[in-house]
Amino acid sequence: MNYESVIGLEVHAELATNTKIYCSCRNEFGLDVNTSCCPICTGMPGTLPVLNKKVVEYAIKAGLALNCSITREGKQDRKNYFYPDLPKAYQISQFDLPLCTDGYLDIEVNGEKKRIGITRIHIEEDAGKLIHSVMGDESYVDFNRCGVPLIEIVSEPDLRSAEEAKIYLETLKSVLQYIEVSDCKMEEGSLRCDINVSLRPVGSDKFGTRTEMKNVSTLSGTQRAIDYEIGRQTVILDNGGTIDQETRRWDDGKGENVLLRSKEEAHDYRYFPEPDLMPIVVSDEWIEEIRATLPEMPDVKKARYTGELGLGDYEAGIIVGNKSMARFFDRCVELGGNVKAVANWLQGDIMKVVKDKDITFDDINFTPEDLNELAAIVDKGTISITAAKKVLAKMFETSDKPSKIVDELGLAQISDEGAIEAMVNAVLDQNPQSFEDYKNGKTRALGFLVGMVMKESKGKGNPQIINKMILERLEAYKNS
Amino acid sequence: MSLYEKTIHELSHMLKAKEVSSVEITESVLERIDAVEDKVGGYVTVSKESALEMAKAVDALIASGESLSDIAGIPVAVKDNICTKGIATTCSSKMLENFVPPYDAFVSNKLKENGGVIIGKTNMDEFAMGASTETSYFHLTKNPYDLTKVPGGSSGGSAAVVAADEAIFSLGSDTGGSIRQPASFCSVVGLKPTYGLVSRFGLVAFASSLDQIGPMTKDVTDCAIVMNAIAGHDKMDSTSANITLPDYKSALVDDVKGMKIGIPREYMGEGIAPDVKAIILNAAKKYEEMGAIVEEFSLPMTDYALSAYYIISSAEASSNLARFDGIKYGYRTKEFEDLTDIYAKSRTEGFGSEVKRRIMLGTYALSSGYYDAYYKKAQQVRTLVKQSFNDAFAKYDMILSPAYPNTAFEIGGKITDAVQMYLGDICTVSVNIAGLPGIVVPAGFDSNNMPVGVQLIGKAFDEMTLIRGAYAFEKNTDFHTIRPSL
Structure with a gap:
């Protein structure tokens, strides 16, 4: 039966x-x-x-x-x-x-x-x-x-x-x-x-x-x-x-x-x-006093993350599953941080350090404000993701603000279009063959040129702007 | 007059006037103990050395000009179910024969804080179960007025040592009359305070919802003095009342004019000895002469109160005494097979028959299938008893009654008949059931020259009226001055 x-x-x-x-x-x-x-x-x-x-x-x-x-x-x-x-x-x-x-x-x-x-x-x-x-x-x-x-x-x-x-x-x-x-x-x-x-x-x-x-x-x-x-x-x-x-x-x-x-x-x-x-x-x-001390329950929180905040089911689950991470994340969101970027940082690089050091998110020595600032600096294009990881590593060690660390390490990207244009012009002048290569379908030429400009800028040029600028010039030549 | 014969208030004056030292008083009482304790048997332990040390310490304080409480330097005997740090606390049981608590009861601590000199621990019925002190594992205590008779119980030792001048005052405990009945038998003043007025912390529990500690003294003034020392809120006892305390000495006023006193018919009916009845009626007459208004009334539920008392007290006792299991402290049987055997043999050998009787009675009353018929019903009766007292106190300031239907009985006279022994408690148990205060003061002697006390019952936390009523009676009579000859 x-x-x-x-x-x-x-x-x-x-x-x-x-x-x-x-x-x-x-x-x-x-x-x-x-x-x-x-x-x-x-x-x-x-x-x-x-x-x-x-x-x-x-x-x-x-x-x-x-x-x-x-x-x-x-x-x-x-x-x-x-x-x-x-x-x-x-x-x-x-x-x-x-x-x-x-x-x-x-x-x-x-x-x-x-x-x-x-x-x-x-x-x-x-x-x-x-x-x-x-x-x-x-x-x-x-x-x-x-x-x-x-x-x-x-x-x-x-x-x-x-x-x-x-x-x-x-x-x-x-x-x-x-x-x-x-x-x-x-x-x-x-x-x-x-x-x-x-x-x-x-x-x-x-x-x-x-x-x-x-x-x-x-x-x-x-x-x-x-x-x-x-x-x-x-x-x-x-x-x-x-x-x-x-x-x-x-x-x-x-x-x-x-x-x-x-x-x-x-x-x-x-x-x-x-x-x-x-x-x-x-x-x-x-009873009401006690009720007022109740935090948001895990199921309600997850629904908010996946709904209102647009996080994926998996990443929402990870954050909800770790109380101190969720607390840190909620504070970042409250302060108006970039939700997706902050969620990525928390579950990725920060989580790794927290695990390695066997601490909780309550113990790390930078604040939700600091993390929001880091995300904002990246969003503005002031630094690259690679540079941001260096900044984050430094944030675990000092109580300095991310902007200060960026200055100290000299990691700020050159995003000034005039300055970048000058470098782009110089590199293109030295590599006329690249225009022909690109026209002939060798798209690798783009990567080569971007790399040259980055080198010229000592790594601080904003890669997106450089990329965009060179691409425009190559396309213009190709279609001319 | 020897020092040991005096009261707290007399000795306190002498101490403050530096006419005498605490060591002298303590030595006087110790000599008295040496002289008569063989006959009386009121103590389980006499703590001579620590008493003299305490006395010396108080004398030093007096010499340094410190202002002290009224009980400072005064020898006090403590019932052996009240924990005293470093002094054996046996409950007169084989089970706790070697138990020395590492902590003080709230009241022991209060006595010490106030400079009281703890002179010893008094004999009692085993675990306070009894009305004659005959169930003590150790030895009998004799009534100082007639050594062939019991001192009452369970605080028989505490009553006898005060009557025999082996202590200036003592503390007893009262679960169903255990202060008031021996006070009546030994012609001392005994007060069972309102439930919750004196902390139970450190009182080895018999029936938690009924137990109260109270003073046993040579006169009413001393009773007020001791109440000032031991009453009060204790955060270690959840059932301790948090109220503003009066100065009990301010109730020592010889005036009962206009006071309304009721005598419950049910306490004066069949079974009460004619001599006792006559003495109680004389006391009533005395109050009328003093200007009080006295009348008879009916206090229903009295019969049921006795049954309810034995069910509730035994039920609580069966649980309270379960901790004495031979594992952690107290008596453990010498030979055993397994865990169940340790429990069964240690408890069989460690407890006396009266204690075992109550444990079995209580266990039965709480058993599944019987709970509603016994324990629950008894709690319902309890509510009705409280109600009947509330109704009475709407009309009367105090209730006057005997504390016991008889005077002290012969040693061995009732111990064989548990029911007879239980029936005697009819005048006292209702007071515990209702949580009220009751005081007993010497009121006369029967044809055999055995003492009789009159019981005054008051409203909850109205000890002031009881002390005033008792004080006025004492002022206008001289029964308390008639001491036993030993």
Whole structure:
């Protein structure tokens, strides 16, 4: 039988706040073991949580970017379970009143737009990390990650393939990075997802029984994990079996999943409202303040680049895909720069240096104004493209304006027609044979003459003007 | 009169007049502890050396002419569920027998800032669960008025050491009556402040939405003095109220003329001992003589409040006490097979039976399928209880009642019957459920010469009226002057 797969994702993203969600410990990846923890995040007796307001702000920002309704009075709940990486033996999360609900994210599948529903976004704290000894007989706990703020973004079961899930995840990642609430570095564990998969006969509108898969932590892993689970369920159904509602664990190394717990073994988390925290009250004014800080979303930006600005789909995609480049580009455009020229510079020579130096477009030491000026100088014909590349190289090193660099390096082109005409006359006088050659179809003569004039001008003559002037003379002779 | 017998305000005057030093006061109290602690058993830890160091430091400040708070240089005992940096904080449990917190509770810090001399940590019912201090893992605490009787609980140690003059004052905590009932049993003044008035940071949580720390003192003046030292906003406690604080000493006025006082019929009905009832009615009469208007009224929801209390407090406790799992600190079982085994054995061996009973009760109440019937229903009752108090306070400035239906009972007398023990809490739990302040002041003695306190309940954050009411009563009676003979 042919099956349609129905997929929903629960994505956990670590928020890039300076401090943790309920204490003032630093929120930073890669610190030495147990150097960013305190009595509060290690759950010592008598300590109390105090909510970091930035966490709420970031979650609301994500909610607005994903077109959600924002809850005006939210609360936090305790999710109770025992595990050594959870020092309080409960995780503070949100149960029935998440901060954000009913949103969506548009993704592009094979050139077509598809809308994926967002059920909810809630805030919660991360747990610590267990470190197992090499011999396997001892385990240790690193509490640095305890209390790192997370948002959990739950999608509707709107995805229909592993490919769609991957695109959804990529798009979601770029949105979260765009609004600067999360680094979304899957390799550092700052973006993780649980995957719900079910199958149903093509054409059916009823959902099949779903399984939940945990421990998926890479983009490619997501795709492989879903394909594996679709395959596993297909075999069971094709053999007349039924799918059990269960939680499975993805093993990325082995490329397979194993049963973690059955429905009967599911935890009873005994959620109840966290009595140590007050309700989260969100005012309309606050929401509007946060909304005002939202940048243009990637899809809207790309549409503007390809529409209004007339960039090609490919180059628009490249700029949108690099946040700091897009920021630089937008500023150039705002200042009235030559859109196409600036786009070319950014994706070409500048991108190369940025990559080589392993920096971002925020770190380069010339401004969008400077780049616009460089493009304008080229447009005016003051310097050639070749010279402009020299100027650009210099711009990376000094904070001098391009015009100053042009002067200093003596790169200005001679565009004065009188001066050029004199040189052209001199060269033509010395090479009368060229007129005959050109008339006889040897068009190479043109290139030769232009080269001679360029040499005469010590490379500063404007090649376009020289070219045009010589061509006119040769054509005139040819037609005479 | 020995120094240890005096009140905060008496000693504070003497200190300021340089008639006595803090070291002398502290030594006097330490000698008293040496003399009677064997009989009373109010302490888990006596921190003699650090107390004398604190006393010396205060004396140095006094010598340098520094102006000091009223509690500066005064020995204070702290209930053993309030974290004290560097001093064991056990909650009278095997689970935390060796737990020394690396931080101070907000109130411990406040005591230190104000120059208080922390002299020791007091015995209590394990994790504050109990009404007799008999569930302590360590030892019994005896009632200084009759050593065969309990001091009440859970702040039994804090009440007993003040009654026995083993501390000038103490701090207790009150989740369902744990300051007020032992205050009544031991003839001291005990105030459970409005929820949110005193920070809970560093108080090892029993039931987070009910717990409050409060003073236990020899008289009402001392109560006001301690409130001035420990009340106030704490940004480390999200449930701490950010309000402008009054000077509680300004409420020490002997005048209740025109004050309207209600006595809830439900607190005076069946089950209340005749002697207790008579003493409470006498107190009411006293208020009338002083010019207050006293009348009986009905406070509905009282019966339900008790059930709601046990569900909510146990549910929160089941979660709050889950962190004691044998992994990070506290007791860990010696032998185990695997992780589940560490959890099960450490908790089985580390907790006493009353604590385990409440954890099981609370876990059950929160379980899926039972949540709506128990926890949710209890929260609905809570709303109704608050409403019934609001209605009462539309008519009355204060509510007057017993703190407990009986006087102190025999050691071992009730500990075997949990339900009997729970039913006694009927007069106190509603106050916690509604988050209101309640004060208990000595109001008499029964036919066996055991003390009885009268409870005054006030509007939220209206401690001023309670202190005024209690102060006027104390001024016009002499029950607080009758001390136990040890």
